[in-house]
Amino acid sequence: MMYQYRCACCDQIVSATEKSCPNCGSHTIRSPFGFWFFCIVACLLVAIAIMVGKLYFSPEQMTPSPQGVMQQVLQTGKSLLSH
Ligand SMILES: [Zn+2]
Numbered sequence: 001m002m003y004q005y006r007c008a009c010c011d012q013i014v015s016a017t018e019k020s021c022p023n024c025g026s027h028t029i030r031s032p033f034g035f036w037f038f039c040i041v042a043c044l045l046v047a048i049a050i051m052v053g054k055l056y057f058s059p060e061q062m063t064p065s066p067q068g069v070m071q072q073v074l075q076t077g078k079s080l081l082s083h
Contacts, residue, residue, distance in 0.1 A: 003032035003033065003036075004032055005018070005029050005030065005031065005032060006029070006030045006032070007021035007023060007024065007026055007028065007029060007030070008026065008028035008029065008030045009021065009024050009026040009028060010023050010024045010026070012024070014029050
């Protein structure tokens with residue numbers, strides 16, 4: 001297992017459920033998710049931001065709003081009247 005909690009003092013492998021090092025009793029447990037966890041969270045945040053941005057800037061992809069329906073009705077009515 002590559003990702004393991006380790007004691008910051010003696011580098012002893014500590015199980016994720018342990019709150020203190022069984023070797024030296026230190027409470028400083030290093031998380032295995034330091035750098036990679038940050039990368040993954042950053043990627044997820046960017047992906048979510050892009051998705052939200054797409055939804056926000058392209059409302060026609062969402063369910064039509066009452067105003068949009070009214071505009072469509074008016075436009076079809078105008079085109080019918082012009083003929
Ligand atoms: Zn230790």
